[in-house]
Amino acid sequence: MGSGTEAHETTGAYVTAGESFTRDMNYLTTRITRDGAQGYPVEAGRYRLVVSRACPWAHRAIIVRRLLGLEQALPMGICGPTHDRRSWTFDLDPGGVDPVLGIARLQDAYFARVPGYERGITVPAIVEVSTGQVVTNDYAQLTLDLDVEWAAHHRAGAPDLYPEHLRGEIDEVALAIFRDVNNGVYRCGFAGSQEAYERAYVRLFDRLDRLTERLRDQRFLVGDTITEADVRLFTTLVRFDAVYHGHFKCNRSKLSEMPVLWAYARDLFQTPGFGDTVDFEHIKAHYYVVQTDLNPTQIVPSGPDLANWLTPHGRESLGGRPFGAGSPPGPPRAAETVPAAHTPAGSVASFGSDAD
Structure with a gap:
């Protein structure tokens, strides 16, 4: 399934009078792969999966990560269920700050990757901990890569979700x-x-x-x-x-x-x-x-x-x-x-x- 077949959830879905809803089709498509061909190799503990339990697109990643047993290899940060018109926030954490990334707003990780990032600040997003930069928010490809590219870190007895x-x-x-x-x-x-x-x-x-x-x-x-x-x-x-x-x-x-x-x-x-x-x-x-x-x-x-x-x-x-x-x-x-x-x-x- 190529990543171009789907679009991602944005923080800004609004009614436009007289028009059909059109989902934002642009996202950061960098992949984390076994061979690191795009500069980001699969490596346990190097990245943080940022999600919200409220979001159906992020929920996919939560389920797949859990089914495959990737909790230790890919730690997870959970945003609160509500946000402003621009960014998901870490309302559930003490002081409203993610304890690993040290940020209160997910947009900071997007800005670290692309200064002034103008598109939707979306979940799920995988962030490289050392740089604080979002690697990818391409959720359609993200779970497929968890299925295939992260196989070395799957738990014993993990199902094959993408045979x-x-x-x-x-x-x-x-x-x-x-x-x-x-x-x-x-x-x-x-x-x-x-x-x-x-x-x-x-x-x-x-x-x-x-x-x-x-x-x-x-x-x-x-x-x-x-x-x-x-x-x-x-x-x-x-x-x-x-x-x-x-x-x-x-x-x-x-x-x-x-x-x-x-x-x-x-x-x-x-x-x-x-x-x-x-x-x-x-x-x-x-x-x-x-x-x-x-x-x-x-x-x-x-x-x-x-x-x-x-x-x-x-x-x-x-x-x-x-x-x-x-x-x-x-x-x-x-x-x-x-x-x-x-x-x-x-x-x-x-x-x-x-x-x-």
Whole structure:
């Protein structure tokens, strides 16, 4: 999958009256490779992956890093869920400063690489610790390189998320998902005209219907194991009812009203490395607080009820081996564990406490 097939999340997604939403297609495409051909060799501890749990594009990198067991080789910094119109910030860290990079705003790492950098300050971004410079924010290629180029640092039992014999099919499926679903929800939400919205809406649900048929009799999107394609669809599905259905007007059906996709999403959510990376509070705070074009009051909805993410999905009956010949990752590191109150388990506990 060439990096040109996708674009990245920017901090500035705004409604432009009369126009369709167009995603910024420009990013820093430098790669970190085994041979260091672009000047950046794979090296444990040399880089820092900067993410936000709120962002669906960064969420892909969080999941892939965890599934592959790259926590020690590629340490991670986590930005807060909200930001100003220019830069993600390290609100979660003591003093609001990343403890390794020593910066409060991610834009400082971009400026260190390109003085006066004018494009979106995006996550995920990989920063070289010694120079404080962003190496890449090309998230589409970034996870593929974690799959392939970082193989020497994968954990024992790591799954092959981008198997060579399936790459053509994975690329094809993932590109359709990006165009119509990952980016499609944004094209609905940030449409500047009724016509642009309706075009995006039709494309989104047409693709979801096609994915329903694809997944009706097979457990995963490509082959019988989890691949990059599943990671890329999951990060949109997990946000669908909490954000996209209402906030982005993607309201033909909730995910929980689409039985096949709902069971598929729950199957992945209950798989180690997926659900344990989801922070629903960060997700809602980001969309409803930052995107004032769509939600000028910045009121964050209390729902939806999250408990149903933990209900049985029944997808095991379709066979498949989530991790292939490998094994699931162990528990997340303490410093990277999503607060319980931000998860379905926490919502169940909170509900029980109130009921008492």
